Amino acid sequence: VYIHISYPPSLFQVADYHYPMGTTADETINIRLYILMLVPFLYALGLIRNxxxxxxxxxxxxxxxxxxxxxxxxxxxxxxxxxxxxxxxxxxxxxxxxxxxxxxxxxxxxxxxxxxxxxxxxxxxxxxxxxxxxxxxxxxxxxxxxxxxxxxxxxxxxxxxxxxxxxxxxxx
Structure with missing residues (x-):
């Protein structure tokens, strides 16, 4: 589970390159939002026992x-x-x-x-x-x-x- 913390920054880099939100901190999406977007998928994968x-x-x-x-x-x-x-x-x-x-x-x-x-x-x-x-x-x-x-x-x-x-x- 801990390894998945590295995915949001990668997703953030790709998204920010293709769709730049702005140059100031107020215009960019916080990396915590990218983490939050991935949590449901990672949680669902973690529930698979077999x-x-x-x-x-x-x-x-x-x-x-x-x-x-x-x-x-x-x-x-x-x-x-x-x-x-x-x-x-x-x-x-x-x-x-x-x-x-x-x-x-x-x-x-x-x-x-x-x-x-x-x-x-x-x-x-x-x-x-x-x-x-x-x-x-x-x-x-x-x-x-x-x-x-x-x-x-x-x-x-x-x-x-x-x-x-x-x-x-x-x-x-």
Whole structure:
């Protein structure tokens, strides 16, 4: 549920780009209103107890994630600058806590692991070697590494916290 707090700002950015309300705070829609608009839908999804009813929503979400991933990679691979003068690989250890918290946030999903394992025909296949969970997490880590590596190669130190914020707004 907490992850859905990040959706209203994204919705706000898209809506504000296409339909600018104004330049002063009185003329713009408050972000709390965007949060309020999403609450009924998120609440309804949260009321679904059986995982088999969530399959269509999960499949649709996976399709949108794949589309976003492909669009992000497209922009990362177009006009890649020369990296010889941009890439600096000296670590800043003061940002290590932010790195670990971001990794933990990206890998969280533990609330779904136990119900999913309990609903499998062969629960032993979930955690075994290689196991469904291990294969899925390996794919997720690989995709995050690809986005992180090529996002840094494309944008260097000027990359935003979310690489999608670096994508051009003109093509939206």
């Amino acid at each position: 995982l088999k009813y969530l399959v269509p929503f999960s499949a649709l979400a996976n399709v949108f994630i794949l589309i976003g991933f492909c669009i992000t990679l497209y922009y990362m691979f177009t006009d890649i600058p020369d990296t010889s003068d941009k890439v600096e690989i000296t670590p800043d250890f003061s940002t290590l806590p932010v790195f670990f918290s971001t990794v933990i946030f990206a890998m969280e999903g533990i609330g779904v692991v136990m119900p999913l394992e309990n609903s499998m025909r062969n629960p032993g296949h979930f955690l075994g070697c290689p196991g469904v969970l291990n294969i899925a997490m390996l794919i997720v880590v690989f995709l995050y590494a690809i986005i992180g590596l090529f996002g840094y190669l494309k944008y260097g130190d000027s990359v935003d916290a979310s690489v999608t914020l670096n994508l051009p707004l003109e093509d939206v």
